Amino acid sequence: MPPGTARYWSWLFAAREARKPLLGIYALMAEWRALMDPGTEAGVAQIKLVWWREEMGRMAAGSPLHPITRYLAEFPGAAAADFAPLMRTVEAATEQIAGAPLERGVELESHADALYGAPLLVAALLGGVHGRNTVHACVAALAAAEYLARATAEYGREARAGRILFAVDELLDAGIENEDLVAGEPPLRLQTYLNQLRQRAAGYYAKAAASLAPDERPPLRHLLVLATLGAIHLNGRKRRSGADFGLADLYNAWNTARRAAAAR
Secondary structure (H helix, E strand, O other), X not given: OOOOOHHHHHHHXXXXXXXXXXXXXXXXXXXXXXXXXXXXXXXXXXXXXXHHHHHHHHHHOOOOOOHXXXXXXXXXXXXXXXXXXXXXXXXXXXXXXXXXXXXXXXXXXXXXXXXHHHHHHHHHHHOOOOOOHHHHHHHHHHHHHHHHXXXXXXXXXXXXXXXXOOOHHHHHHHOXXXXXXXXXXXXXXXXXXXXXXXXXXXXXXXXXXXXXXXXHOOOOHHHXXXXXXXXXXXXXXXXXXXXXXXXXXXXXXXXXXXXXXXXX
């Protein structure tokens, strides 16, 4: 969690019981995100993800090897916890590295939930929050928003590595070609499509923030911080300076966490 990132602020202002499991889950996500980065050689990433798939099996059996999974396995409720969702994350990461595109837009939510939502749900369970439908809804919406936000920001770099982050049926409907995705300046049809995706992401962030019941807000305030900062960054706020940017995020994260702690 590099200081100043949304995950950093969400961890810093998380409820006390959520901070330690959240730290472990964020560490796992950082490991897997590094493997999904286009700068990582695909063959190496795939070999490492095979190991991680085996490690998830060892974790479920109570005998993990990696320092992060051993850290997570030491929590009081870990023995009864369901770590199966993390296997979904590894499988989704493997598909993305292989360049398997989403064929239809309706697949986006489940793919995003596997990549980003499942780890957040496991963190909530380890933090003592039971998996109510409202928690699932919040995490799923947050995951879809994060996927779309990352896709609109990083599509070009991914496309140059042979990976398409957008749904194929949507690209066909919008008349977008492969060369549009790698162009230095996106053509108008791609700009229009990207704006539509940002609007969808904003809707998901709003849904995530509205999903939690009042009594769920204090222990899960970190999810609300992620939703708030994600929506702000999505709206295209420009960095006037690193200090201004960091201070604004600090204030917004603190204010969101403070209101959530008061069940508002």
